[in-house]
Amino acid sequence: MLQGTGLAAFRGERLVFRDLDFAVAGGGALLLTGPNGSGKSTLLRLLAGLLRPAAGRLTWDGADALADLPAHARRVAYVGHQDAVKPALTVAENLRFAARLSGGSVGAALAAVGLEGLADLPARMLSAGQRRRSALARLALSQAPLWLLDEPTLGLDATSVERFGTMLLAHRANNGMAIAATHLPLPIGDIAELALPLNTPPPLAGGGRGKGAVVTARPPPPDPLPQGEGE
Amino acid sequence: MSTFLAVLARELRLSLRHGADTLAALLFFLLTAALFPLAIGPAPETLGRIAPGIVWVCALLAALLPLDRLFGADFEDGSLDQLLLCGLPPGAIALAKAMAHWLVTGLPLLIAAAPLAVMLRMSDPALPALLAGLLPGTMLLSLLGTAGAAIVLGARRGGVLLPLLVLPLATPVLIFGVAAADAASGGLSSHPHLLLLAALLAAALPLCPLAAGAGLRSAAE
Numbered sequence: 134m135l136q137g138t139g140l141a142a143f144r145g146e147r148l149v150f151r152d153l154d155f156a157v158a159g160g161g162a163l164l165l166t167g168p169n170g171s172g173k174s175t176l177l178r179l180l181a182g183l184l185r186p187a188a189g190r191l192t193w194d195g196a197d198a199l200a201d202l203p204a205h206a207r208r209v210a211y212v213g214h215q216d217a218v219k220p221a222l223t224v225a226e227n228l229r230f231a232a233r234l235s236g237g238s239v240g241a242a243l244a245a246v247g248l249e250g251l252a253d254l255p256a257r258m259l260s261a262g263q264r265r266r267s268a269l270a271r272l273a274l275s276q277a278p279l280w281l282l283d284e285p286t287l288g289l290d291a292t293s294v295e296r297f298g299t300m301l302l303a304h305r306a307n308n309g310m311a312i313a314a315t316h317l318p319l320p321i322g323d324i325a326e327l328a329l330p331l332n333t334p335p336p337l338a339g340g341g342r343g344k345g346a347v348v349t350a351r352p353p354p355p356d357p358l359p360q361g362e363g364e
Numbered sequence: 365m366s367t368f369l370a371v372l373a374r375e376l377r378l379s380l381r382h383g384a385d386t387l388a389a390l391l392f393f394l395l396t397a398a399l400f401p402l403a404i405g406p407a408p409e410t411l412g413r414i415a416p417g418i419v420w421v422c423a424l425l426a427a428l429l430p431l432d433r434l435f436g437a438d439f440e441d442g443s444l445d446q447l448l449l450c451g452l453p454p455g456a457i458a459l460a461k462a463m464a465h466w467l468v469t470g471l472p473l474l475i476a477a478a479p480l481a482v483m484l485r486m487s488d489p490a491l492p493a494l495l496a497g498l499l500p501g502t503m504l505l506s507l508l509g510t511a512g513a514a515i516v517l518g519a520r521r522g523g524v525l526l527p528l529l530v531l532p533l534a535t536p537v538l539i540f541g542v543a544a545a546d547a548a549s550g551g552l553s554s555h556p557h558l559l560l561l562a563a564l565l566a567a568a569l570p571l572c573p574l575a576a577g578a579g580l581r582s583a584a585e
Contacts, residue, residue, distance in 0.1 A: 178445075178584075181445070181449060182449075183445055183448060183449070183584045183585065184584075184585050185585065202453075203451050203452060203453050204451075206448070206449040206450065206451050207451040209449055210449075211445060211446070211449055213442050213445055214442075215440075215441055215442025215445075216441070216442060217441055217442035217443045217445065217446045218441070219378060219441070219443065221378065221381035221382060222377065222378070222381060226377065229374075230370055230371075230374045230450075231446075233366070233367075233370040233373075234367060234370060234450055234451065271446075
C-alpha cells in the first residue's frame with residue numbers, strides 16, 4: 134500500500150503541485166492526468182525517491198517510504214520519458230545490467246516486448262518505438278512491486294501497446310501496483326485517475342487544504358484475467 | 365556487493381565500446397609529454413631534471429579529459445536515474461564510477477609513464493619512485509575527478525567549471541608525487557612523500573564518493 138498525504142513539490146522555483154493525496158493498494162493502478170506542466174513527471178520522480186517532496190508524507194505499508202532511499206529504490210521500477218538505452222551496447226547488453234540486479238532472464242524480457250529477434254543489434258540502430266520497447270523490457274525483468282511509468286506507450290504501435298497491456302495486467306494480478314502518466318489510453322481495464330490541476334502559483338499563505346484530489350486505487354475485480362500469459 | 369560489481373562491469377563494458385574516447389586520454393598524455401623535448405631542446409640534463417614534473421602534469425591533465433562524460437552521458441539519456449534506483453547508495457555508484465575511471469584511464473597512464481620517463485631521460489633511481497607515486501596518485505585523481513564531475517553535473521558550462529574545481533584540489537597530489545621522484549633522483553628517500561600520498565588516498569577514499577553521491581542526488585532532482 135503506497136499512500137501519499139499532502140504532497141507538494143517544487144520544480145526550480147515553481148510550486149508544481151501541493152496538497153496531493155492518493156493511495157494505491159496492491160494490485161491497484163493509478164493514472165495521472167493533467168495538462169502539460171501540471172507535475173505528472175515530477176510526481177513520478179518524487180514517488181521513485183529521485184526528488185524530495187517539499188511537504189507531505191509518502192508511506193509504504195504505513196512506514197515512511199523515503200526514509201531509506203536504497204531500500205525504496207528496490208521496490209520501484211521506473212520508466213522515465215528518457216529511455217536510458219545506451220546506443221553503443223546491443224539490445225541484450227542494455228538489459229543485462231537490469232537482469233543482474235533482479236536475476237531474471239534477458240531473453241524472456243525481450244520476448245515480452247517482441248524484441249527477441251533484435252537482441253544482438255546495437256541499440257543505436259533501433260527506431261524510437263523499438264527503443265521505448267527495450268526500456269519497457271526492463272519492467273519485465275524487474276521484481277519491483279511498484280511500476281512508475283512516464284508516458285510508457287509513447288511511440289508504440291498497436292501490437293506493442295497490447296503486449297504492454299498484457300505485461301501490466303500480469304503485474305497487477307501478481308499484486309503489483311502501477312502508476313502511470315499518459316495522454317494515450319492504456320489498455321489495462323479499470324484504473325483510478327488522479328487529475329493534477331495546472332498550478333498557476335497562488336501566494337503560499339492561507340491556501341488551506343482540500344484543493345488536491347483524493348483518490349484511492351483498488352485492485353481490479355478478481356475474475357477477469359485470462360490465465361494464458363504464464364508461459 | 366554483486367550490484368556494485370554489476371555497475372562496475374557495466375561501466376567497463378561501455379568504456380570498451382567507446383574505445384576512441386578511452387584511448388584519447390592516453391594518446392593526449394603521450395603527445396603532450398612528447399612536445400616538451402621539442403619545445404625546450406633535447407639536452408639530457410635539462411630534460412632529466414624536469415621529467416618528473418612533465419610526466420605528472422601531463423598525467424593530471426590527461427586524467428581530466430574523460431571526466432566530462434563520466435556522468436554526463438548517463439545524465440542526458442536517463443541512465444543516471446536507473447543507476448540511482450539500482451538499490452545502491454549514490455556514494456557506492458560514484459565509487460564504482462571512480463574505479464572504472466581508474467581502470468580505463470589511470471592504469472594505462474601509469475603503465476605508459478614508464479617508457480615516457482625513459483624517453484625524457486629521467487635518472488634511473490627516480491623511475492621507481494615516480495611509478496610508486498603515480499599508483500596512489502592516479503587513484504587520487506580518479507576519486508577527486510569523480511567528485512568534481514558529480515558536483516558540476518547539470519550545471520551550465522560544467523565542462524569549463526570542472527578543471528577549475530578539480531585542479532586546485534589535485535595540487536597536493538602533484539606536489540608530493542613530483543617531490544617523491546625528485547628526492548629519489550637526488551639520492552634521498554622518497555618514502556615520506558609516498559606516505560603522504562597514501563594518507564591523501566586514505567582520506568579521499570571515503571570522502572570523495574560521499575561528496576560525489578550528494579552531487580548525483582542533487583543533479584537528479
